[in-house]
Amino acid sequence: METVAGIDVSKGWLDVCILPCGEAFRVGNDAAGLQALVDRLSGARPDAVALEATGGHERLAAAELAAGGFAVLIVNPAQVRAYARATGRHAKTDLVDATVIADFVRATQPRLRRLRDAQTEALSQLVARRRQIVAMIVAEENRAGQARERGAQKSIRRLLAALRRELDTIDHDIDDHIRKSPLWRVREKLLTSVPGVGPGLARTLIAEMPELGRLDRRAIAALAGLAPWTRQSGKWRGRSFIGGGRAAVRSALFMAAMAAVRHNRVLKAFRDRLVANGKPRKVALIAVMRKLLTILNAIVRDQKPWQTA
Template sequence: MNGIGIDVCKARLDVAVYRGPCAQFHNTPAGHLKLVSWLAQREVGQIVLEASGGYEQRVLDALFDAGHRIVRANAHRCHAFAAAVGLPAKTDRLDAINLACMAHTLELRPYQPMEPWRRRLREFVRARQQLVELTTSAHNQLEQVTDTRLHRVLHANIAQMKKTCVRLEQQIAEQVGQQPQLEAMRSFKGVGATLQAVIASYLPELGTLDGKTIAKLVGVAPIAHDSGQMRGLRRIRGGRIEVRNVLYMACLSAIQHEPRIREFYRSLRARGKPGKVAIVAAMRKMLVILNARARDAHAADVQTVPT
């Protein structure tokens, strides 16, 4: 069985077979059909493609529907693998070859399509986040404007973006409220509709993995840096930044209002831990608690299903 690597861009797919031929296809439904037909002529094992900001979603679904074991790999992991095997150069074709080597060498967690409601929610969450970033950029631009008429135009644009953002937040809250799966999170002080929506759409694994693994996925698990007698500082890196950013803000609220998180944070500070270290530790504890709640809620749902 051959490992297959696919480098994805907006218009094109570069495909490589491990120690085999390369090919190009359009990143369109017609191109995906041609790719599936091309793969049907080969002994295909694991297929790996790199996350590309959403441009990979349709080909992911097409290959999954065709019955292939398909993996969406984190970009940082792909680049680290390329450096490890000595592929420093970068072109689309070389990226596909690197991904094919990765598919042949490593056994990675396969892609599972999200439920339709999660996918729809993610589109709203992403649109809101992009709008927030645009509003921040527009505010920065406004501060540098001296012309009165231009100032009014830009100010009106910011006001319109804020109104749209409010409407998106209302629609996100409505979608979150319609999902009983998220009920386990709602009683946790500090967890609002925004965090529920981000977790539901960017962390569907919540409740299906153990606490350590879920913390690594989000990037709040401390990474050791020891050598011999030296014990280095633990740091966090990687993970799903979309979840981590919102979890940070929710944790600040939980430190004020949720007794378990507040006492945990205060105990760390009393032991001399720096503020940021204590906050990250509180984020991890909060995430582990939410993970356990989601797991227990799922187990209870399974037990109540009639046989």
């Protein structure tokens, strides 16, 4: 990738820098601004357009650019800032950020990946909203256990009833999305054939990890943030850690792994063997998460449901 457009995204604006020519401009992060962006980039014809992940503000721009035929990259802001510090660029303005993003992509040449289509993006947002509502329900249930005044208790009960109705509505909407796609229906049936895997994990994987079944076990573990990385220097050996990747997938896998070690005899035996060999229970559970994801990846790849030996 030689010609790259870097875009710094905010709620109201998109600051753009095209390298190596150095052209820079700003457009609004709205329908009119995005159309102007597509028109202007059509003349420059960049090999890639890179945006930082900014908690959702980049989604509309990424979708419009992908629909316009551009190769779109969503880059990790922490990696971009580390690159900026490593190259001695400590100033931080919108234009500087856009320039650094473009320069980062030209220097690192990350692999282009296909963005999610509109249908998958819609399902992803519904699944994310479901997680938010469940978190609110848990928070209110915790408050209910602490409330002593009758008025506060009544307020919590009313809010819990409303949240549970909304959860039912979201579940119904997700069901509708799954039913509309024969591919998703088949995939959900394959995934839930594994003991310990319910609709929650299956639908999270469908929405948040469309690469499932197309990558090898190491790549899919890294995508979920389950590939361990080690800290060491000379004779010093630090502990291994996991992190990064797709947090929503990792959280869903954690809950599924806890169920699997109770209901899936293969994964339970795997966990028990690790613990018997001296592994801490938390480390063993993370290993179960990784093995469960590897199994699900193979099931989707081979299109064969779970089979007990």
